[in-house]
Amino acid sequence: MTDTDRHARQIRLPQIGEHGQRALAAARVAIVGVGANGSHLAETLGRAGVGFMRLIDRDVVELSNLQRQALFTTADVEASRPKAEAAARALAAIDPGLVIEPVVADLLADRAEALLGDVDLVLDGTDNFATRFLVNDFCVQRGIPWIYAGAVGVEGQTFTIVPGGPCLRCYVPEPPPAGSLPTCDTAGVLGSAINLVTALAATEAIRWIIDDGDARTATEARVRVLDAWAGTVHMMSLGRDPACPCCGSGEHPFLTSARAATAAELCGREAIQLPAPPGELASLDLGAIEARVTSLGETQRSAFLLRIDLPERRVLLFRDGRMIVGDTTDAAVARTVRAKLLGE
Template sequence: MQHTGDRYSRQERFAPLGREGQQRLAGSHVLIIGAGALGTSIVETLARSGVGHLTIADRDYVEWSNLQRQQLFSEEDARRRLPKAVAAKQRLEAINSEIVIDSHIMDVRVDELEELVRGVDLIMDGTDNFDTRLLINDLAHKHDLPWIYGGCVGSYGITYTILPGKTPCLNCLLGTVPLGGDTCDTAGIIPQAVQMVTAHQTAEAMKLLSGHPEALSNKLVSFDLWRNEWITIGVDHAKMEDCPTCGHQRTYPYLSASNLEKTDVLCGRDTVQIRPGSKRFLDLAETADRLSKLGEGIVDANPFLVSFQLESKRMVIFADGRVLVHGTKDIPEARSLYHRYFG
């Protein structure tokens, strides 16, 4: 394997970072939740920058509509319906073979997060829903880990760096700062909004990881590229003393079973995800064989998932028991299909 000593030389010549900062990056471990538009941009930047250990978790697979903005993926990934975590790892290993890249095909909930945060220095938000972000928020405060929130839709983007014990948490912000209600399903999205959000997220990440917290923005940043609007907001006043996540008497409400969702309508997709209430592990080959014998639809499989086409609906089954029901946003209808074939 060929190693080039000047790989990070241009970065090290940036005086605030230097060689010492680069060494700190090499010794850092970052968890990226979500490998969609935000996640792929984040993880590619951190990989190219030499962050030594990257862990990616994502529940979905690559589709053609992803290629417009999810920069790690190719047409071949979409043709093969590769899980995003797998496709991202393959591409990242071709970009930087000198770092450690772990990838997990999973829907991240409390148990999964508790495992993933072990040994991590920073959590990056690459998700598309507030249910998962509020889980991240609770776990980050429980384990005293910084995390960097980011979101985008249309031409609008927003980001904020959350430091447990110092800044307001996401739960605080939801009560005082309008974070928007549109999704990429209702408003679409342009890739430049993604890139602007992740530029801020990864710049803040490098400040933290290289040992320069004094350089952090300490403000919530929002913008609209189409309208040429740019705002930075001081949100220190939003911190609530009685916040159940970051206040004096913390209960971490989003870690309790009563707040866990088992079904999600996926952002930008005519799709419902159904997640079993208890852990289960499917033999995908056996599942594909069983569905094929029904003679009710077209079955296609790869080592990571099974696709089952039923007229206007398509079900995609993962080894952890999750099923994506494409062709509907109606949760009862999706559940009916799920129970018909999976009990």
């Protein structure tokens, strides 16, 4: 078996060929959010042979994810494995030749350069507009293309933002107020709607990487709006808005407005997330912390995460300094637990 055998069926396509396959192997892609959309994008692009992928996600795999997310298994849930780490392991098993860089952290403005500045293409696997507006500001400012993809209920949307073309804020000028849109937690989501939207977005990514047709130069964006239940995909043409606050007037406020790092109740589960210290990505010595807390409860550690099962609750400590304290919705209780464990 040679590596050519691995991708033989797509090399045979006139749209890809040997030249396209080489471009895929040389491509560097970042996927922001490795949940439903991000895991499917990572699997499709990994199997297609995209040579480098940075997978950015702050969360761990949960049982309720498995209905729609690719790459993850029940064993990942049982091990409280971070999504970025679990996805990287699965992709390494699919194709050991891929270079996968898992990053278990939030994408924040002051980390955008480090996490997105050295890739050719950014893919949206997030579920929130705060991160999408940050990605849009960064990518438009730096001339890096990015692909928006979202799904909720039975519907999805995707469109590709290329340098010089319309951007996210030509389409959605301001972030929708928090709580104003349905989410997967409130409205549910059909797994096949994710499959559809990510199939379209991954194809757009492949077309951009191999420089197919007008994929890199389109001055109009093709916004695709799909309904998986009805089986319909509508294409909407979107032009640039000269008054766009981002690509029109060149302002990039989401790169400077630090998102408030506050304790947050996690949607859909009884837990509080305490933020990491702002600024550069921290790198805690989880082994040393495990040794200190081992008398308090059962522990389990990976490169990115220390899980501590205290008698009354489960605590997840990430290498970047974030902590998720389970079985409470009270931030004060969570801070007490953190102080007890870390001696702060």
